[in-house]
Amino acid sequence: MNFQELKNKLVNQLKKNLPFVVYHKPNSPNIVALLENSTQIYPVEYSEQGFAMIGFNNPKLAHFIRLSQAKKINSPYLPNQLDFQSKNQPIKEKSIAKSSYENKIKQSINFIENTKVEKVVFSRKIEVESQQNLVQAFENLLCLYEDAFTYLWHHPKLGTWLGATPETLVSLNRNRLTTMALAGTKLASNKAAENWGSKEKEEQNYVTKAIVNELKKYSEKINIGTTSSKKAGKLLHLHTPITAQINPSDLAEILKYLHPTPAVAGFPKKEAVDYILANEAYERKYYTGFLGEVNFPQEVNKRKHRKNQEFTAVQPRIPLTELYVNLRCMEYDNQRYTLYVGGGITKESKPSDEWEETKNKSQTMLNVL
Numbered sequence: 001m002n003f004q005e006l007k008n009k010l011v012n013q014l015k016k017n018l019p020f021v022v023y024h025k026p027n028s029p030n031i032v033a034l035l036e037n038s039t040q041i042y043p044v045e046y047s048e049q050g051f052a053m054i055g056f057n058n059p060k061l062a063h064f065i066r067l068s069q070a071k072k073i074n075s076p077y078l079p080n081q082l083d084f085q086s087k088n089q090p091i092k093e094k095s096i097a098k099s100s101y102e103n104k105i106k107q108s109i110n111f112i113e114n115t116k117v118e119k120v121v122f123s124r125k126i127e128v129e130s131q132q133n134l135v136q137a138f139e140n141l142l143c144l145y146e147d148a149f150t151y152l153w154h155h156p157k158l159g160t161w162l163g164a165t166p167e168t169l170v171s172l173n174r175n176r177l178t179t180m181a182l183a184g185t186k187l188a189s190n191k192a193a194e195n196w197g198s199k200e201k202e203e204q205n206y207v208t209k210a211i212v213n214e215l216k217k218y219s220e221k222i223n224i225g226t227t228s229s230k231k232a233g234k235l236l237h238l239h240t241p242i243t244a245q246i247n248p249s250d251l252a253e254i255l256k257y258l259h260p261t262p263a264v265a266g267f268p269k270k271e272a273v274d275y276i277l278a279n280e281a282y283e284r285k286y287y288t289g290f291l292g293e294v295n296f297p298q299e300v301n302k303r304k305h306r307k308n309q310e311f312t313a314v315q316p317r318i319p320l321t322e323l324y325v326n327l328r329c330m331e332y333d334n335q336r337y338t339l340y341v342g343g344g345i346t347k348e349s350k351p352s353d354e355w356e357e358t359k360n361k362s363q364t365m366l367n368v369l
């Protein structure tokens with residue numbers, strides 16, 4: 001189906017107020033949509049096939065689109081045929097004031113200096129009134145962020161979210177789990193971008209250490225790759241790939257321990273989460289939760305098996321699980337887009353830099369409105 005037809009389906013689904021997700025995985029040749037025809041909420045089942053959406057910390061915020069019950073649509077991802085349209089109007093933002101946010105960051109640094117907590121990921125939200133059409137905003141995300149996981153997700157009882165995240169939580173192919181430690185942020189245009197400071201290196205290292213520690217409980221074979229800069233829109237992050245051999249039936253439990261990683265909560269986890277819940281003063285909902293495909297059958301490559309033979313062989317379908325951390329995202333409600341942006345705070349953080357970082361991160365979403 002071409003993208004124009006797919007958009008019509010999405011508009012129709014929104015009109016009927018029925019749940020759906022539409023997404024593009026990093027560098028994938030396809031855009032995928034899953035349309036549901038009932039508004040019932042289903043718990044996430046890692047033994048089933050479907051699309052999971054899970055909130056940061058509230059167990060009520062979760063839904064599983066079961067593949068067997070959804071209409072699946074594939075549309076080729078053709079960047080040249082996508083139409084970028086922004087509203088080009090001054091955007092009115094409503095957010096906590098700079099000085100108040102910097103005070104919150106100072107308090108967080110103070111907390112870190114006086115407790116065993118070493119890192120806390122603090123965030124703020126920005127409300128934007130915009131006439132931008134929701135499906136157009138998604139199309140714009142597709143235009144701008146080819147190597148991110150871009151999505152639009154809607155459930156009439158749970159909300160409407162869209163975003164372009166650079167962060168994989170886990171991907172699982174048979175018994176090979178791949179994840180990443182992603183933290184530390186700079187503008188990609190910054191000439192000194194490759195010279196990461198000790199603050200960024202340290203905050204990213206907490207993430208690597210914590211992920212490896214959790215995985216050790218389930219794997220004897222863990223490989224930590226080399227750390228490099230990963231581009232996410234106009235930003236750069238420090239990125240370390242991590243792989244582990246696991247028993248696929250352990251996935252649900254591994255996720256329970258892995259999420260939220262210190263990339264989005266802090267370290268040690270429990271204390272950092274408690275601090276966030278007590279001090280951020282709003283609910284993160286799906287921001288810093290995770291979403292993606294669970295046991296998804298891969299597209300079949302038909303190919304001629306042998307020369308001069310008529311039959312085509314079908315490749316075995318290996319189900320894949322690919323979950324992404326819900327970052328660079330926003331919630332939509334009645335012409336209001338609420339953006340969520342945060343950053344890792346350590347004892348070395350500078351409050352004004354943290355404000356700038358959230359401003360830079362918000363640009364990923366503001367660009368599409």
Ligand SMILES: C=C(O[C@@H]1C=C(C(=O)O)C=C[C@H]1O)C(=O)O
Binds near residue numbers: 263
């Ligand atoms: C918390 C966010 O991003 C996370 C925090 C980062 C940081 O502190 O430098 C970098 C990437 C993400 O792991 C966000 O985008 O809101």
